[in-house]
Amino acid sequence: MPKLHVSQDETGYWQLTLEQDDGSLTLLSHQFPSAEHLIQDARDLVAEGKVPGGVIVVGPPEESDVRARAIRQPYKKPAPRKAVP
Amino acid sequence: MAGIYWFADGAGRVEATPTTLIRWIRSQTPDLVIYGGDVYDRGTEGEFDKFFNQMDQNVADLCEVAGNHDWETNSGAELPDRVPVNYEAFWRRFTPPLSQQPINTAARGGARYDHVKDIGGWRLVFVDTGPIKKKEWPMGDESRRAWLRRVLTETPGRAKIVFAHHSRLSKGKHGDVDKVDPLWRDLFDPSTSAPLAALTVAGHDHNVSWYKPRPKENPNRNTVAIEKGIFVHVNGAGGSGHDEPFFGTNPDWKEADSYCVTKIDIISPTAVDVSVMSFGEDVPAPGKIPTVLNRFEIRI
DSSP states (O other): OOEEEEEEOTTSSEEEEEEOTTSOEEEEEEEESOSHHHHHHHHHHHHTTSSTTOEEEEOOOOSSOGGGGGGSOOOOOOOOOOSOO | OEEEEEEOSOBSSSOSHHHHHHHHHHHTOOSEEEEOSOBTTTOOHHHHHHHHHHTTTOOTTEEEOOOTTGGGSBOOOOTTSOOBHHHHHHHHHTOTTSSSOOOOTTSOGGGGGOEEEEETTEEEEEOOOTTTTTSOTTTTOTHHHHHHHHHHHSSSSSOEEEEOSSOSSOEESSOOOGGGHHHHHTTBOTTTOOBSOSEEEEOSSSSEEEEEEEOSSOTTTOOOOGGGOEEEEEEOOSSSOEEOSOEEOOOSEEEOSSOEEEEEEEEETTEEEEEEEEOOSSOOOTTOOOEEEEEEEEEO
């Protein structure tokens, strides 16, 4: 059963990753400032049949948030990841 | 020459991107600015207040084709009588000439926001597709099809650009929006299948796509000569994250990593240039100057 992972990644932003049945991970979205939008998108992907039977997994917020990025490196696209390791 | 600017899918949040984009656009002396929809997350009154602040409290040069997020806070009526209450309340505060967004209170639902503008020999047609995931075009209101047919045919030629939030073709997290296929088909003459418009512009997926002319039937399969098809452009890269190209029809050109504004230069009644202006991958600071990623010519 595929999974849709919503998680806050190392950039401080939120991402959406698709995990296929074979365990492969594909980044669908990144650099979102909050989880809510991506959770709704994940629900739509399941409801529309684009990810049939998909399970949505939402990870906890990271300690560092978007505001901390002001002193960090320029943005770099993150790798796909699971919401819960 | 007239300059039309489009950006979408980024406003109503705390990010600085929409303000950076609109300030640069205004430095170019635009004839019209189109916000392509979605005031996040749910089109609340407070989110529209943020949108207004992001636009530097000035929407005199702006209209908005509502997106699905604008419609999240709605009247609760069944389609086609449902309305996005805060979208409508906001734009009714700024009826023309305080904005470029008219509201026809005599119409039902999304038809209240459909309108046209004639600039430089081109007709710009604005169609509300906000609640399209609930019901396919025309979302329960057949009068909208008659209106669309009229505005596409009452002036000669096909120098028309159709703006909506959802695109028939797209490549991203959402991909093709099949429920706008009836709208796509309405852009062609019903008897000859000749295109009645030259270009469609939409957002929804948070990236940029360009499709060479596509036909009425099975537009996802192949390109056709300009005489038989309509160009398709998607730019939802207006400030709220990036969508990877995953679902949908592969475009003829793609940009998924940058925040972008689309600039439409009306050269003549038979010619427009469409430029994709990139502000880079990261949240752009106010004052950032974009670079041209690509430019497409349409000659009809």
